[in-house]
Amino acid sequence: MPDRTSLLRFGLIGTVIVALCCFTPVLVILLGAVGLSALLGWLDYVLLPALAVFIGITFYALWRRHAAR
Template sequence: MSGPHEPPETQPDRSGLLKFGLIGTVILALCCFTPLLVVLFGVVGLSAVLGWLDYVLLPALAVFIGITLYALWRRGRS
């Protein structure tokens, strides 16, 4: 029983996880498959870090793809 002063029950926002996963995947894919970060790091003067970039970008891309797939799986179940 809900009274007149109680807030209506709402569904939790499930699209936030999907948006987060998709935005992260797109940004990391651009950084992995284009010379975007290479040029940016060269301009800023951090070109010595470029050798270590793959150790961070590829696992992060896998994590964001996993988040996106999990959000799509949850959306399909509901």
């Protein structure tokens, strides 16, 4: 099991990356540029659950950090 700071770092970095892909057209432009625009219809099925998982990891790491004090 990773320590508290690496779990928090993992959660925050994952949340920021997935949020950038969800709320900005970064991934749409990237997939269109490499010719994989057919995958754009499936992004919501992957990105929204991934965002929920990373937010959950972040909250869990913050809870563990608070409980350790």
